[in-house]
Amino acid sequence: xxxxxxxxxxxxxxxxxxxxxxxxxxxxxxxxxxxxxxxxxxxxxxxxxxxxxxxxxxxxxxxxxxxxxxxxxxxxxxxxxxxxxxxxxxxxxxxxxxxxxxxxxxxxxxxxxxxxxxxxxxxxxxxxxxxxxxxxxxxxxxxxxxxxxxxxxxxxxxxxxxxxxxxxxxxxxxxxxxxxxxxxxxxxxxxxxxxxxxxxxxxxxxxxxxxxxxxxxxxxxxxxxxxxxxxxxxxxxxxxxxxxxxxxxxxxxxxxxxxxxxxxxxxxxxxxxxxxxxxxxxxxxxxxxxxxxxxxxxxxxxxxxxxxxxxxxxxxxxxxxxxxxxxxxxx
Amino acid sequence: xxxxxxxxxxxxxxxxxxxxxxxxxxxxxxxxxxxxxxxxxxxxxxxxxxxxxxxxxxxxxxxxxxxxxxxxxxxxxxxxxxxxxxxxxxxxxxxxxxxxxxxxxxxxxxxxxxxxxxxxxxxxxxxxxxxxxxxxxxxxxxxxxxxxxxxxxxxxxxxxxxxxxxxxxxxxxxxxxxxxxxxxxxxxxxxxxxxxxxxxxxxxxxxxxxxxxxxxxxxxxxxxxxxxxxxxxxxxxxxxxxxxxxxxxxxxxxxxxxxxxxxxxxxxxxxxxxxxxxxxxxxxxxxxxxxxxxxxxxxxxxxxxxxxxxxxxxxxxxxxxxxxxxxxxxxxxxx
Numbered sequence: 001x002x003x004x005x006x007x008x009x010x011x012x013x014x015x016x017x018x019x020x021x022x023x024x025x026x027x028x029x030x031x032x033x034x035x036x037x038x039x040x041x042x043x044x045x046x047x048x049x050x051x052x053x054x055x056x057x058x059x060x061x062x063x064x065x066x067x068x069x070x071x072x073x074x075x076x077x078x079x080x081x082x083x084x085x086x087x088x089x090x091x092x093x094x095x096x097x098x099x100x101x102x103x104x105x106x107x108x109x110x111x112x113x114x115x116x117x118x119x120x121x122x123x124x125x126x127x128x129x130x131x132x133x134x135x136x137x138x139x140x141x142x143x144x145x146x147x148x149x150x151x152x153x154x155x156x157x158x159x160x161x162x163x164x165x166x167x168x169x170x171x172x173x174x175x176x177x178x179x180x181x182x183x184x185x186x187x188x189x190x191x192x193x194x195x196x197x198x199x200x201x202x203x204x205x206x207x208x209x210x211x212x213x214x215x216x217x218x219x220x221x222x223x224x225x226x227x228x229x230x231x232x233x234x235x236x237x238x239x240x241x242x243x244x245x246x247x248x249x250x251x252x253x254x255x256x257x258x259x260x261x262x263x264x265x266x267x268x269x270x271x272x273x274x275x276x277x278x279x280x281x282x283x284x285x286x287x288x289x290x291x292x293x294x295x296x297x298x299x300x301x302x303x304x305x306x307x308x309x310x311x312x313x314x315x316x317x318x319x320x321x322x323x324x325x326x327x328x329x330x331x
Numbered sequence: 332x333x334x335x336x337x338x339x340x341x342x343x344x345x346x347x348x349x350x351x352x353x354x355x356x357x358x359x360x361x362x363x364x365x366x367x368x369x370x371x372x373x374x375x376x377x378x379x380x381x382x383x384x385x386x387x388x389x390x391x392x393x394x395x396x397x398x399x400x401x402x403x404x405x406x407x408x409x410x411x412x413x414x415x416x417x418x419x420x421x422x423x424x425x426x427x428x429x430x431x432x433x434x435x436x437x438x439x440x441x442x443x444x445x446x447x448x449x450x451x452x453x454x455x456x457x458x459x460x461x462x463x464x465x466x467x468x469x470x471x472x473x474x475x476x477x478x479x480x481x482x483x484x485x486x487x488x489x490x491x492x493x494x495x496x497x498x499x500x501x502x503x504x505x506x507x508x509x510x511x512x513x514x515x516x517x518x519x520x521x522x523x524x525x526x527x528x529x530x531x532x533x534x535x536x537x538x539x540x541x542x543x544x545x546x547x548x549x550x551x552x553x554x555x556x557x558x559x560x561x562x563x564x565x566x567x568x569x570x571x572x573x574x575x576x577x578x579x580x581x582x583x584x585x586x587x588x589x590x591x592x593x594x595x596x597x598x599x600x601x602x603x604x605x606x607x608x609x610x611x612x613x614x615x616x617x618x619x620x621x622x623x624x625x626x627x628x629x630x631x632x633x634x635x636x637x638x639x640x641x642x643x644x645x646x647x648x649x650x651x652x653x654x655x656x657x658x659x660x661x662x663x664x665x666x
Binding site: 033034035036041180181183184187190191192193194196197198200201203204216219220223227229242 | 335336339343346347446447448449452479481567571572573574576577578579581582612613616617630631634
């Protein structure tokens, strides 16, 4: 019996040390998948940069269905991962359920909202970044009609659309903004065929610049826009290279920087609720060799001017999420 | 709504309906022979991946199409092995195919291309581009006039608009899909093979008594289904899109099954059902909410309509949908 006990004790000790050795941070990608060339890929790039620089290791999983969310969170928490970073607003509800059960583990939600002492909330001022690309769209447009194609119809994506429409109207008050959402289920993040059809529909309504905030669906939007010879605007990651000379710019959301900083803090992360905005360079627009010919110096100057004014508070960009309504766009 | 808008919506309808139609005809052959095929979705997805992958590697879209058809037929063969040879449950085998395709495509794509479960973007030679029919206004006229195509079409007369926008400019697979309808009708209702194929779905014992191989006929039927699903998948990845993206079929295989029931397992009706479902999708894409006599219909209703209509048909409100009598039952030869 004593032998049994000591054996059990040894086994438990081994299990514990194994658990401690596994105290790596963990990263949970949302349904769009790690390589969506957009939001999740930005998170992946941040984690990769951290791993390359520090030689650290992190655990990761891609969500395949809604049902996996809570299970993945619990698996990682029980294996001792800390902190656990989740991407996407849809993780809010499972995170709110799970966080209380693991008070010593620090969770991070990017784009979500959970009010708990061990959940670090990172959000972005997407409406400000979208405002800037909206200005560029209006300046590049010849027809005076620009388009927006969102992924799943959720308040977060409407926030993009609303900021974009405000930017367009700031440059050209008579401009028409056509706004479409791909769908109302998570499948809307991965339906490039529907993205293409929406693009064609918007082109036939006169749009000559189209902004896609739609995860994997955006690949279809950018492709069709390039095929049909109009301009498109990418989202989250820099997508200018996908079709050089055909993508006007990309609305950058520096999820990579956020993830990198969180991983650098590791388990010492200070739990807080932060919003990364223009002033923090949390959002912005992408300029590189691929779109240098598309954006004139005047265009860039006017956008930089607006950026400074937004940071100083002279221009107030309405945030859809603040009151669930948009002054310039009907959904 | 002006005439041109109507034409554009119909144009979009044709594009949305083509993969549905091909998958629906695939299901028609299979189910008429008594093999339920839930795996249409999986076969399309597999074909979409292999057609895009081979087209990306070789730069030849026709090789891609062949690879797509081949991979889809391979899955058909698996389905046949499980449900005809080993007399397994056809529904479970079909569901298994869907899971298999969903996992395998991403896995192979990741190992071949390291782009996170997608294929590289295809360029002109690797895609089925639109065919310009004679006398139609197409991209070449637009290039010659150095003006956008949409402007040229807007200025053209009504018949030219109809011809250039709706009939011309689709990829060759669209015309193949439309021609497949009369061909299917002819094979099923005017040939000896078709008669036997239908008989094997109604009363396999009678076919067996007549000395015709039930297994052979059923394998032939799912083979044809494999070819049609292969074309559907290739159209998605190399016609509509320029590459494969994971889960890119997004439920079109299931809508095709709904269309099959809606059409009551008849080829011409299948064309009608697929065009109707395609039209619903196209309208939902073009108009986010529709005002009808002061009531606004949200876009979700349009998305759900194919399923609602199928339930209505199944419930027997509009005629009765009777599936082939021997459908779903493995045939056991009497000893």
